[in-house]
Amino acid sequence: MSLLAVHDLAVARGGLRAVEGVSFTLQGGKALILRGPNGIGKTTLLRCVAGLQPPVAGRIEMAADAVAYAAHADGLKSALTVAENLRFWAQVFGGGDEDRALERMDLAALADRPALALSAGQKRRLGLARLLVSGRPLWVLDEPTVSLDAASVARFADMIRMHLSGGGAALMATHIDLGLDEAQVLDLTPYRATPGRVERPAGFNEAFA
């Protein structure tokens, strides 16, 4: 069975449709990369899939509690140390081995450093380590490699591969090359919503306009 199935999805932001008619399924072991120019609606679509925002039309099918979401904001507390931050999320999601996650993201040396004293890339690595302890099969990632150097991007690609080989799946939006050649790519450009189609309103505003 597929981990995630999206049927004819339309998402809206600020009362206007961003993309519409998007359909795809994601099996365990597969990764899908969303591409598209700035402002087309990648972030909005990912937030819908993560359940943070309702879609305007279409269906999203997946098991409950399957998603681990990671976006620009990493959910780190600057007063807590790296290890404490990670342990908290591990406890909340009830899963995962923190030490191995730290090891995998090359953060073991920084474990006792407060998150405040990390550089941009180190913070991002910690945010990604959180995925490892979430124990969730479906990863939804918004520009995951921002601020990462080349070595860390390679480490990230390894981590994704490991996750896929364990039966997980990943849905990502990015503008740059992740070095994940096996991933499928979905370009959202053709799905850009055509404004002014009153028969498919995004909400009250458009219905009336």
Added chain:
Amino acid sequence: MSLLAVHDLAVARGGLRAVEGVSFTLQGGKALILRGPNGIGKTTLLRCVAGLQPPVAGRIEMAADAVAYAAHADGLKSALTVAENLRFWAQVFGGGDEDRALERMDLAALADRPALALSAGQKRRLGLARLLVSGRPLWVLDEPTVSLDAASVARFADMIRMHLSGGGAALMATHIDLGLDEAQVLDLTPYRATPGRVERPAGFNEAFA
């Protein structure tokens, strides 16, 4: 004369030296890209050059009021529109033609949108447009192309080229390829500060250690 000359610079963050012994000069018309793994001290060095933080050792020579700094935080007010945000910075820096800057960054269509309602890449473009209205010759940029799509990165490279051809200079830190082949690259890896060299303390903490 060179716009910026850095001599044997050492910078520290959190009481520990990050990089040391860095020297370079930047003539008008040239661009320099800083590279190096996460956490080596690129951001710290750029903040020193921008005058936001004092260096621990070495000298930075440049004219007063020459720097325009742009980092992850774009200094945008979400309640103001794109045009209002830009106009404010144009007035503060006393320079520049806002409309042309909007045009150049492909923001003209969004001019009356509140900054709140921009996508990640659109925000970043607005942050870059600010450089154009600053009228400053030396641009100091920390990961300027984060969140930009391919077309916008090309537009950014054009903007830099234009700036250089007008006699300006640019100092940038980045992990990805900017498509600026004419820029020099300085890898900071060899300058990583060796910890425990007590004869050159970064401050009280290390002197005391």
Added chain:
Amino acid sequence: MIELGKYAGTVLAAYGVSILLLIGIVWQTLAANARARRELEKHEKHG
């Protein structure tokens, strides 16, 4: 003119304040309505 007696000031003040407030809200309502209609019409003509 009607006779208000020793409480003339009180009564007139009460009527004055209330009528001012009523006129204020009515005026604001009408002005906002007219403005919204004007802008919408302008927009529909050009857009």
Added chain:
Amino acid sequence: MLALLKRDLTLATRAGGGFGLAVAFFLILCALVPFGVGPDSEALRPIAPGILWVGALLSSLLSLDRIFALDHEDGSLDLLATAPIPLEGVVAVKALAHWITTGLPLVVAAPVFGLLLHLPGGAVSWLILSLLIGTPALSMLGAFGAGVTVGLRRGGLLLSLLVLPLYIPTLIFGTEVTRRGAEAGDPFTPMLFLGGITAGVLALVPFAAAAALRVNLR
């Protein structure tokens, strides 16, 4: 949920976390009032219960925006919303953490401040009791206000504006308990009302707050 409580308390005790600041604010307020009102103990005694309760309320108010705003800014709230904990539980835990870091210290410190304002000795135990029963309702109502305003840039003052009217019944019954305690009246009736309000608030408001949070997250 326990992990969340533990994290919030740890954060509160870390540098810049604000533990104890509520008490300090309370102290300063109690110190300011005599400057404003005059040091006369005859003038202070009758207003002491009121000032103490208003002070407790304000110092609880001042730290309300910490309840959700920090977690919203750094993205933790998005993540908590996708976590396998009901959002109502998150609200309840956060209100509890807020009460432990601001309400509880006030309950403990109140007798001292009572002295500063010449509160009669017999009323001190009533003051403590009323604060103990009343302040949880303040924290929970505050969590509701914080949930409503969380998306707004610095909704601080707006938050106060929304929450203060909600505090009025608690304030009235709380001071009434203390005043009747001071004047040897019957403090049990207002105490009953106070307890009733707190119980109702604790039972129902988490749902309203979670609903508001969901709206703000989307």
Added chain:
Amino acid sequence: MLALLKRDLTLATRAGGGFGLAVAFFLILCALVPFGVGPDSEALRPIAPGILWVGALLSSLLSLDRIFALDHEDGSLDLLATAPIPLEGVVAVKALAHWITTGLPLVVAAPVFGLLLHLPGGAVSWLILSLLIGTPALSMLGAFGAGVTVGLRRGGLLLSLLVLPLYIPTLIFGTEVTRRGAEAGDPFTPMLFLGGITAGVLALVPFAAAAALRVNLR
């Protein structure tokens, strides 16, 4: 600098900007105190000047963290520090904008609140005058406190703690003016002190605040 003032005022009047909220908070506080103290007008009259001044002070206090924190978070402050304006000028302009959005409305609204607390009619003009002279000092001192705490995550309560002691002289002389006005004493001496404090604060504090900001930026 004018551009900065204009921007800050625009931001304050935009949605969520908080213009007028200070007055609303003041109103709420003046309404709360009688709930605490009791409805008796004999009890309220003598404490009215003190409560009004404490209220003005608190409502100015609550919006202090807006002065720099927002600009720090979104990076504007870094950029302003590299702009061709002296940081002292930035501080002064921001304090001015804060006063216009919080202090000035309070001065205008004070007479109404005086009524609620049974302030004698003759004292109202003194209240207004003392607020007019005193509140600019509150805004400027607040800017200093905000500058010192700007780097801290939600320094709100800490900020209150730092600033309140600095407010005490202004508070004392301000209430003294009002009280003497109410009781037909001599309000001119405290008025003189109040004016002196404000003048001194306005002349010197911008430098201290700018220095604190510079430290926090690095």
Added chain:
Amino acid sequence: MSIWEYANPVKFMRVSGAVLPWLVATAAICTTGGVAWGFLTPEDYRQGSTVKIVFLHVPAAMMAINIWVMMLVASLIWLIRRHHVSALAAKAAAPVGAVMTLIALATGAIWGQPMWGTWWEWDPRLTSFLILLLFYIGYIALWSSIEDADSAADLTGVLCLVGSVFALLSRYAVMFWNQGLHQGASLSVAEGERMSAVYRYPLYLSMLGFLLLFLALVLIRTRTEIRRRRLAALQAREMRG
């Protein structure tokens, strides 16, 4: 056709546009008529000419409460059935309610000066009105500070719900806290104490006028809000497209 059809904005605009001229005319007649008639009533033997204030004070006070109740109902309709017009009607009603509260407070305060010898007294009735004003202010402030229209409707709806419970609670708390000076309701009490007809009929007319005035204002303001939403949608679409 069900009543919910009127919640369709297009239909609402049409129906309200047809009704409005009549409504505005009768509201204007009744309000000015009631107030003017009230102003011309003879003096009361106890209260002197101040009795004339009642024709402003009582209708405003009643409307202040009723408008909040109407907002509560509209919010519930929005939260349960998600009809946008009803959310916008709640938004439109709030400023009118706040003004009515202000009128009740102001006339009461001015009246209190000769009757009780004070502008303001912490009487339960008066105090509850002050609290009601606070709720109105908070509600309006919340509407105006949220950017996204649907979120604003949801959040203010929840606030209205919680606020109503607490407004009621405050009323009882305040009564517990202080015994009042204020008059009880005299329209409903036994025949003997009833207001004489000289005052009763102008009062009825004035109350009707205030009610119609409120309805007219709410209709107009709701229409304004609908137009604003439409304009915003058009502008947003243009920018995107």
